[in-house]
Amino acid sequence: MGLMRRIPPKQSETALSALLSLLPQHSSDLLSQVDQPLQVLCDAECGKEFILCEYNRDADSYRSPWSSTYHPPLEDGSHPSPELRKLEIEANDIFAIYRDQYYEGGISSVYMWEAENEGFVACFLIKKDGSKSGHGRRGYLQEGAWDAIHVIEVGQEEEIAHYSLTSTVMLSLTTNDESSGTFNLSGSIRRQMNMDLPVSEGHLCNMGRMIEEMESKLRNSLDQVYFGKTKEMVCTLRPLDELVQMKLPDS
Amino acid sequence: MSDEEESHLTDKEKIEIAKWFLLNSPVGEIQYVAKDVREVLKDERVYRIAAAEAFPLYNKSHMICLGFPDRSGEVLVTSFNEIDKNEYFDPRTAQVAIVDHVKQVCTDARPANDDELPSSYIEEYRCAFDAEIIKYVSEAYPKGICCVYCTNGKDMEEPGSNFEFVVVISAARLSPQNFCNGSWRSIWTVEFKDDIQLVEVRGKLQVGAHYFEEGNVQLDAKHECRDSTMFQSPDDCAVSLTNIIRLHETEYLSSLQTSYSKLPDTTFKDLRRKLPVTRTLFPWHNTLQFSLTRDISKELGIGKQ
Numbered sequence: 001m002g003l004m005r006r007i008p009p010k011q012s013e014t015a016l017s018a019l020l021s022l023l024p025q026h027s028s029d030l031l032s033q034v035d036q037p038l039q040v041l042c043d044a045e046c047g048k049e050f051i052l053c054e055y056n057r058d059a060d061s062y063r064s065p066w067s068s069t070y071h072p073p074l075e076d077g078s079h080p081s082p083e084l085r086k087l088e089i090e091a092n093d094i095f096a097i098y099r100d101q102y103y104e105g106g107i108s109s110v111y112m113w114e115a116e117n118e119g120f121v122a123c124f125l126i127k128k129d130g131s132k133s134g135h136g137r138r139g140y141l142q143e144g145a146w147d148a149i150h151v152i153e154v155g156q157e158e159e160i161a162h163y164s165l166t167s168t169v170m171l172s173l174t175t176n177d178e179s180s181g182t183f184n185l186s187g188s189i190r191r192q193m194n195m196d197l198p199v200s201e202g203h204l205c206n207m208g209r210m211i212e213e214m215e216s217k218l219r220n221s222l223d224q225v226y227f228g229k230t231k232e233m234v235c236t237l238r239p240l241d242e243l244v245q246m247k248l249p250d251s
Numbered sequence: 252m253s254d255e256e257e258s259h260l261t262d263k264e265k266i267e268i269a270k271w272f273l274l275n276s277p278v279g280e281i282q283y284v285a286k287d288v289r290e291v292l293k294d295e296r297v298y299r300i301a302a303a304e305a306f307p308l309y310n311k312s313h314m315i316c317l318g319f320p321d322r323s324g325e326v327l328v329t330s331f332n333e334i335d336k337n338e339y340f341d342p343r344t345a346q347v348a349i350v351d352h353v354k355q356v357c358t359d360a361r362p363a364n365d366d367e368l369p370s371s372y373i374e375e376y377r378c379a380f381d382a383e384i385i386k387y388v389s390e391a392y393p394k395g396i397c398c399v400y401c402t403n404g405k406d407m408e409e410p411g412s413n414f415e416f417v418v419v420i421s422a423a424r425l426s427p428q429n430f431c432n433g434s435w436r437s438i439w440t441v442e443f444k445d446d447i448q449l450v451e452v453r454g455k456l457q458v459g460a461h462y463f464e465e466g467n468v469q470l471d472a473k474h475e476c477r478d479s480t481m482f483q484s485p486d487d488c489a490v491s492l493t494n495i496i497r498l499h500e501t502e503y504l505s506s507l508q509t510s511y512s513k514l515p516d517t518t519f520k521d522l523r524r525k526l527p528v529t530r531t532l533f534p535w536h537n538t539l540q541f542s543l544t545r546d547i548s549k550e551l552g553i554g555k556q
Contacts, residue, residue, distance in 0.1 A: 003272060003287045006280050006461070008469045015275075018268045021260055022291055094538045101527035130521035138521050140513070146522040173518055180506035181456070181474030185514075189466035201536060208535040219523055223515055226468035230460035231511045233433035234470070237422045237458070238392055238504055 004034055010172040010186040013037055035168045035188065038127045038147045040107055041071050051109040051125040053149065065092045065109045080112050084120055088112040091204055095124060098208065102215070103128045105135025106146075119155040124148075124211055130173070142182070143174040148218075150211050154203060161203065165193045165210050169218045187226055189218060262297050269301035274309055277461035277469060278434040279425040281309050282355070306352040307336065314421040314436055316396045317357040319348060326350075326357060331400045331417040331438075340367060342377065342400065369405035373414060376443070377401055379485040380416065383493040388420055391500070392435065395422040402440075416441045418496065433460035433470075439496055448482040452495055456503050472510075474503050 007015045016036050020027050031054060039052045043064035050056075056063040061074035065088060070077040080088060091110040099108040106128030115121050130136040130144030146169070153164040172186035193214055197206045260268070269288050276284040289298045310328045318325050319341075326332075326341040326348040334340050337350045340363060347367065349359040369377060381399040388395040397420045404414030418439040425432045435458050442451045454477070460470040476499050480491045510518075515525075527533055 003284060003291070005463055005467050006277055006284055007272065007275050007467075008277070008471065009467050011275055015272070018271060019291070022265065022268060024259075094535075097538075098527075098533050101529060101533060102524050103522075104524065104528065128522055136521040138517055140518045141521050144518075144522050171522060173522060175510060175513075175518060180503070180510060181472065183507070183510040184471045185468065186471075187466060187468030189468075191465075204538070205535040208533065208538075212533055212535070215523070216525070219519075219525065222468070223519055226462055226466060227470075227511070227514060229431055229462035230433070230468060230470040231508075233424065233431055233460035233462070234435075234458060234504075234507055236393070236424050237433055237435040238395075238500075240504070240508070 008186060009170060009188045010184070012170070012188065035147075035149060035170060035190070037145065037170060038125060038149070040127060043067055043069070043071065045069065049107050051107060051127055053111070053123065053125060055113065055121075055123045055151075056109070056111045063111070065089075065111060078113070080120075081114060084112050084114065087203065088122075091122065091124075091207075094204060094208065098212070099126055103135070103146075104137050105129075115153065115155075117155075119153065122152045122154065122207060124150040124152070124207075140175060141173055142176040143172065143184075145173075146171045148215060150214065152207050152210070154207070156199060159198055159200070160196050161199045161206065163195045163197060163206060163210060165195075165207075165214060167191055167193070167211070167214045167218060169215075169222065171222065185227055185230065187222060189222065189226065191218060262294075265292060265294065265297045266301045266304070269298060270305040273301065273305035274312075276309065277432055278313055278423055278459055279427070279432040280461070281306070285353075302353050306355070310350075310352055310355065313423075313434065314419055315355060315423075316421060317348065317350060317355065319344070319346065319357055319360050321360070323360075325396060327396060327398050327419055327421060328352075329400075329419055331402050331419060332398070334367060340400075342369070342374075342398065343381065369401045370408050372408050372410075373401055373405050376414075376485040376488060377416060379489040380418070380441075380492060383489040384418055384420075384496070387493050387497050391497070392420070392422040394424060395420055395435075397421070404443075411445055413445050414443050416443070418492075420500075430464035431460070431462050434458070437496075437500060441492060443482060443488075445482065450480050450482055450488060450492065452478045452480070452492065454478075454496070454499055456500065458507065472507060474506075476503075 013036050016034050019030055040049050042049050043066045046066040048066050050064045052062045058074055058077040061070040061072055063070050095108050095110050099106055106126055108126045110124050112120055112122045126148040128146040131141045132139045136144055149168045151166050155162045168190040170188040174184040176182045272284055272288050273281055292298050311330045314327050314329045316325050316327050324344045326339050328339050332340040334347055339348045339350055345363045346360045347363050348357045351358050377399050384397050384399055388397040400417050402415050402417045407414055420437040423434040438455045440453045456474045458472045462468050478495045
């Protein structure tokens with residue numbers, strides 16, 4: 001795990017597969033603890049893309065949230081109960097709108113399954129390609145990837161539900177131009193949040209608000225704290241005041 | 252599930268993987284990575300081979316700086332002053348440092364042989380240039396180390412032939428207790444072209460930073476540029492070349508600042524906005540409206556995608 005903290009985040013996929021091949025006996029630990037960039041498949045039946053993760057995988061197939069069928073087809077693949085599936089459908093619809101409003105593009109998927117004890121678990125995923133050639137509205141990014149993974153465990157006791165959210169954001173953005181060369185920032189952070197909320201407003205509303213708050217926090221700390229720290233470092237290496245103080249030497 | 256199976260990799264594959272991890276270590280962190288890699292490999296022989304191959308490459312690409320054992324100065328480990336696998340020439344003290352790559356220390360030093368030193372004609376240019384660069388680097392970089400090496404034509408005795416210098420500037424700041432490391436590296440190739448009386452300059456600048464308190468965020472920025480000036484006396488060349496380097500590095504620093512200042516409102520916005528397009532928080536309490544509008548748009552056949 002220490003290694004994953006040091007390897008450049010944009011290389012995390014290579015790093016993970018290298019670790020998996022070195023330590024096949026720890027593969028399930030690695031896969032559950034190390035987040036990697038999300039992959040996408042197309043649900044041919046609905047013509048919509050969906051996101052793959054450990055939570056919609058059964059054997060080597062992945063369940064689409066749109067048709068609830070496995071790709072490639074799998075007999076006896078596990079499915080949520082009809083009741084939970086209903087919530088899952090609704091969550092996918094609403095979350096797609098949420099995603100569109102914040103991301104102006106991208107792909108989202110929501111998966112739900114019954115927890116081992118009581119209650120259920122929901123996983124909200126967003127993948128956005130913000131590059132010029134992808135869904136970047138403003139066209140500034142040569143390369144731009146944002147992957148968000150939100151896993152919420154929900155336990156209910158009468159009127160109050162307990163929500164335990166773990167969120168990870170992985171991102172990488174690169175700008176490239178003649179005068180300033182390539183500039184890449186990449187990162188990944190993970191945070192947790194716990195809340196007890198009345199179920200009267202509905203699970204979807206409660207979970208949605210938590211995710212919205214968490215995403216804003218993560219985005220903010222990446223922007224302000226994490227990118228800010230690397231900027232600070234650059235200024236420590238070569239202080240800025242020189243820019244102001246230094247006049248061009250007379251030639 | 253075949254969770255219990257052992258790794259099927261050959262030793263060669265394991266060495267390649269270990270090297271990959273070592274070479275991708277952020278500045279100043281290869282020893283930490285090495286410790287983890289060693290644990291993961293559980294094979295001392297494989298680890299030793301990988302380390303012996305990866306450390307020299309890492310040390311040279313990061314241009315690490317090591318002190319001579321007698322404290323007579325410092326030597327940079329780069330591919331431009333490499334005499335042998337673990338021997339690095341320091342023109343300022345005319346010494347050759349003997350380096351232990353894996354421990355990242357200079358274990359010994361010997362005086363440079365005559366055939367390792369440049370001619371006095373070349374040395375005059377190099378020395379004047381070095382003096383100006385030292386002045387500049389001490390002003391611009393609080394912890395900058397620099398050196399000028401002759402990489403071509405060091406035996407030229409008099410005017411009439413071409414020669415080449417490489418200026419190396421390496422500034423690293425390691426602050427693991429604050430979860431932050433970073434480095435600035437410049438490599439300036441300077442070609443003195445006697446035949447056309449021109450000095451051509453090519454620069455490669457690379458800046459990296461790693462912040463890892465409860466997360467892992469890295470900056471990786473690179474830039475290349477070129478320029479030229481007239482072939483003049485050693486002192487005049489030293490001043491005008493140093494000015495060129497100063498100018499380009501200052502410009503690059505300000506372009507880095509610009510990239511940072513553009514982040515919040517332009518570049519980052521293309522990944523995720525701070526607020527929705529509606530500029531208000533998402534109406535989770537009232538999502539029914541969306542299903543209604545969607546039903547209508549479906550009926551009208553104007554649904555998205």
